[in-house]
Amino acid sequence: MKHTLFLSGKGGTGKTSLAGAFAVLTQGKVLADCDVDAANLYLLLEPQIVSEGVFQGIKLAIKDNDKCTACGKCREVCRFRAIDEQFNIDSYMCEGCGACAYVCPTDAITLSLVDCGRWYTAATRLGPLAGAELYPGEETSGKLVAMVKEKAMKLAEEAELQTLLSDGSPGIGCPVIASISGVSSVILVTEPTLSGLHDLERILGVVEHFGVPAYLVINKADLNTTISTQIEGFAQRRKLAILGQIPYDDKVTKMMIQGKSAVEDQESPAGKAMREIFSRFAEILK
């Protein structure tokens, strides 16, 4: 299985736009949207839902006030500040560890599974897709990402496809780490800003930490050529291969509004650059 994941560290650098372009250009693949916090890939894909379900990722502590004697033992052991002075449990702070339930002398606290989000598989104009969305205010995006990957692998198995393209989330924490395990390569998308470079350095650290080969794309490269050159220097020092640079092109947004990728516009300069990046990457994978 060739599993490619798009990451960036910094948000809004163009992960989904590039993942969408690769989705158009790759023959025979499954798609996975691992950005369950802000899932956008499907907006380019015209999905028809095939299967879906509710995801119960975590448990939360629930207290029966009739049994509670206000002894305060639960508050003493909670390390997540989830129990206030009146011994009410704040569900947004609760991690569902169960320490409070364990120490409660009157069994007033139980752990119960909560609905955290919805997963789905879909048929799309560009191939099978697995994705998910967290419910507003719910947690455990890491576990939901792991589930999306599992669904996508199963789709690939069923369709006997050997390529999986995953769109990741910004950041370097829980959902990103959940998305990295088991992938064969990571394409990092950055932009020529000091923030972009700073964040690239941190996400590259994470990808290296997990020992996955990484490749770099500089998006909107002409917006600041001085910093693009600085990023090239950084990549060279860190032995990070650059797949190419994409110029700023308002057609990317115009095509997005039509639910399409820039590579579907033959005139788009960004689309042309993305096609070249795709060919270079395909060459490397051979």
Place this chain on the structure above:
Amino acid sequence: MRITIASGKGGTGKTTVAVNLAISLAAHQPVQLVDCDVEEPNDHIFLHFRADQVRSVEKLLPQVDENLCTYCGKCAEACEFNAIAIIGNKILVYNDLCHGCGLCAMVCPTGAITETPHELGVIESGEADGFQFARGVLNIGEAMATPIIHELKDELDPNHLAILDAPPGTGCPTIAAIHGADIALLVTESTPFGLHDLRAAVGVARSLSVPVAVIINRYGIGDNRVESYCAAEGIPIVLKIPFSREIASLYSRGIPFVKELTEWRDRFIVLHEALKKVATS
């Protein structure tokens, strides 16, 4: 007042708004800016900041004394995060999965488990550009960002106007940054991706009973879908920042645009007045 700047989608301009708002208001009142995007903190790039104080944020990890362990399996059974496994006469602790709750040590009948601190990241605080500034930095390879955000909120001084720069997304770290705010100021762009993620961010803020207001950044690219959505939902649009190569260029070089385009300082002050009204209405 506590203002959390969030977005759902990344790269819409949270940091730009946070930094420029802090600089504009600091001339008139005590301000505290807190960078809660601990995975990819960027505010300091735009500031003259030298940390006066640096402290560790830690979680406690179980250490098993195999001389005392009887491999009874009670710890593995109790752990809700599958962070401990017993395979025959071997006990494995998965540090990445551990949340540091301490339940394993509580249930161990032989006292074989003790806990030792493990650094998740650091909090740096001090002064920058005429206001108080604090930021959290998650260590590379660590998954848990929220404990750092909760400890960052301990830095808040009630005598200051607090501006919290939230991480992108709608998951636990974003919730931690919005929880307890008087208003969530959501920065978006009027594109399909921007609107999709704005809806999700509005959902999070509303589930936490925090009022919302919207800034449209890069106004002029995209279409009018965000304005239609906000009108239908009764969400005030409190500022539009036009798409401008000059603003983009200043951003790319780490320069807050109110330093060059000084007429924007008054607009941020007017914005603050508008936010006070939304927060109290």
